[in-house]
Amino acid sequence: MEKTKTDRPAQAVDRRLFLRYAGVTIATGAVLLESCVDKDYMTTPISAATVDLGSGDVGILNYAYALEQLEAAFYTQVIATPYSGITDAERSLLTEIRDHEIIHRDFFKAALGNSAIASLEVNFSSINFADRASVLNAAKTFEDLGVAAYNGAGKLIKDVNYLLLAGKIVSVEARHAAAIRSLLSPKTTSFAGDDVVTPATGLDPASAPSVVLPLAQPFVRTTITANNLPK
Amino acid sequence: MNLFKLFQDIEAVDGDATERLGYYSRRSLLRLGSKALAVSAPTVMASVLNEAYAQSSSVQDVLNYALTLEYLEDDYYQKGNAAANLIPAADKAIFTQIGKHETAHVALLRGALGSAAVAKPAFKYPAATFTDYQTFLLLAQAFEDTGVRAYKGQAGNLLGMDVLTTALQIHSVEARHASEVRRLRGLRGWVSATDEAPAPVYAGEAVTSQAGVDLVALTGKSADRVREAFDEPLDRAAVLAIAQPYL
Known part of the structure; x- marks a missing residue:
C-alpha cells in the first residue's frame, strides 16, 4: 500500500511540486514567477496553449471542468452543423444533452472561480460532423469516457460535498451514454453493452486521470498537464 | 484470534483500515509511553480494533x-x-x-x-x-x-x-x-x-x-x-x- 503523505508539511509538497513544475517550464520563467506571486501558479495557464489542472480537489474539479468543456463544445458543434438526415427526435435529444453539458461546464467554472483553468481550444478535425455515424460514435466515446473519468476520480476527492456533486453529474453522463448508444444500436444490449460494462461484474469502467487525459487530448489543441493531481 | 486474517477482512471492505490502524496504534503507543506499554498493549489493541470494526461495520x-x-x-x-x-x-x-x-x-x-x-x-x-x-x-x-x-x-x-x-x-x-x-x-x-x-x-x-x-x-x-x-x-x-x- 502506498505510504500516506499526510505527515509531510503541505508547504514542502507545494515547493517540491513547484520545483518539478518549474523544471519543465523553465523557458516561461517570467510568466511563472509572476503567477507564483499571487499563488495561482497551480492553475494559471503558462501559455495560451497549455493549462495545468492543479492539485487536490481543485485539480479534480478542473479535470471535470476540462472534460465538460470538451463535451459542451462538441454538442454545440453538433447542433450548429447537424449531420445529414438528422431526425427531429435526434435533434431534440442532442440539444438537451448539449444544454446539460453547457450547464455542467458553466457550473464548474462558477464553482472554481479564480482557480478555474482557461477555456480549452478544441480540435474536432477527426470528426465528420456531416455524418451521423461519425458524430454519434464520437458522442459515445465522450460519454463513456466521462463516466469512466468520474468513476475513477471519485476516490481522489477529499471533500464530501464535491464527491456528491460529481455523483450527481456522473449518472447523467451515464444516462447520456445509454441514450447515444441506443441511437446507434436501438433495441440491443448496447446501452450497457459488454464492450463497456464488464459482464462478469456488471461494472462500468473507472479510469484514472492518467488514463483519461491521453484519450481526451487528441480532441484538445490546448495541452493539458496534470502532474499535480491526486493519485 | 487470527489477527492477520482479521486485517485482511477489514482491508477487504475498508482499503485504508490498516493504515489507520497503524496511525492509531502509533499515536496511542506514543501517548502511553513505553512504561505503560507492557500492561496496556492488549487494551490499546482492543480499542484500536473496536475503532476499525466500527468503521468496517458501517461500510x-x-x-x-x-x-x-x-x-x-x-x-x-x-x-x-x-x-x-x-x-x-x-x-x-x-x-x-x-x-x-x-x-x-x-x-x-x-x-x-x-x-x-x-x-x-x-x-x-x-x-x-x-x-x-x-x-x-x-x-x-x-x-x-x-x-x-x-x-x-x-x-x-x-x-x-x-x-x-x-x-x-x-x-x-x-x-x-x-x-x-x-x-x-x-x-x-x-x-x-x-x-x-x-x-x-x-x-x-x-x-x-x-x-x-x-x-x-x-x-x-x-x-x-x-x-x-x-x-x-x-x-x-x-x-x-x-x-x-x-x-
Whole structure:
C-alpha cells in the first residue's frame, strides 16, 4: 500500500511540486514567477496553449471542468452543423444533452472561480460532423469516457460535498451514454453493452486521470498537464 | 484470534483500515509511553480494533443495504424474464442484459461481504406486475432510478475508499439501465418533469441550484434542463420506504 503523505508539511509538497513544475517550464520563467506571486501558479495557464489542472480537489474539479468543456463544445458543434438526415427526435435529444453539458461546464467554472483553468481550444478535425455515424460514435466515446473519468476520480476527492456533486453529474453522463448508444444500436444490449460494462461484474469502467487525459487530448489543441493531481 | 486474517477482512471492505490502524496504534503507543506499554498493549489493541470494526461495520452496513436493493432488482428481472408473454420479443435482449448485471452485482456484493452478507429476502409485487408490460416497465424504472439515487446517497459514507469506486461503477450502470427503461416508456432518459411518478422515487429532484449557484440564472437554460443535468441523492430512510411494499 502506498505510504500516506499526510505527515509531510503541505508547504514542502507545494515547493517540491513547484520545483518539478518549474523544471519543465523553465523557458516561461517570467510568466511563472509572476503567477507564483499571487499563488495561482497551480492553475494559471503558462501559455495560451497549455493549462495545468492543479492539485487536490481543485485539480479534480478542473479535470471535470476540462472534460465538460470538451463535451459542451462538441454538442454545440453538433447542433450548429447537424449531420445529414438528422431526425427531429435526434435533434431534440442532442440539444438537451448539449444544454446539460453547457450547464455542467458553466457550473464548474462558477464553482472554481479564480482557480478555474482557461477555456480549452478544441480540435474536432477527426470528426465528420456531416455524418451521423461519425458524430454519434464520437458522442459515445465522450460519454463513456466521462463516466469512466468520474468513476475513477471519485476516490481522489477529499471533500464530501464535491464527491456528491460529481455523483450527481456522473449518472447523467451515464444516462447520456445509454441514450447515444441506443441511437446507434436501438433495441440491443448496447446501452450497457459488454464492450463497456464488464459482464462478469456488471461494472462500468473507472479510469484514472492518467488514463483519461491521453484519450481526451487528441480532441484538445490546448495541452493539458496534470502532474499535480491526486493519485 | 487470527489477527492477520482479521486485517485482511477489514482491508477487504475498508482499503485504508490498516493504515489507520497503524496511525492509531502509533499515536496511542506514543501517548502511553513505553512504561505503560507492557500492561496496556492488549487494551490499546482492543480499542484500536473496536475503532476499525466500527468503521468496517458501517461500510458493511452500506454494502448490505446495497445488496438488499440488488437482491430486489435481480429477483424482479429474473421473474420478469421468466414470465411468458410479458416482455415483447423486441425488448427481450434489453432486459436479459439488465438482469445479467443485477445478478452480477448481487454476486459481487455477496463476495465482498462474505459471511456478513444479509440473506435474500422474500419479495412480493403488485398483482399485474408480471402479466402487464407497462406495469412491469413502470416498476423497473422506479427500481432503477431509486437505485441511482440510493448509491449516490451512500457515496459520502465511502469517501476515499477503494469500495467507493466499486459503488460508483455500479451506480453508473444503474443509470444506464434507468435511461434505457425510461426511453422504452417514451420518456426522456434523464429525470425531467417535476411530476414524475411514482412521486416518492422523484421527491427532491426538482433542484435548480447546485452548491449555492442558481444555474438557471447562470446559464440562461430552462429549469427543465438544469434539473435534468443533476441527479439528486436519496437517503436510506427514503429508499427503504420506497422498497418497503416489496419486502
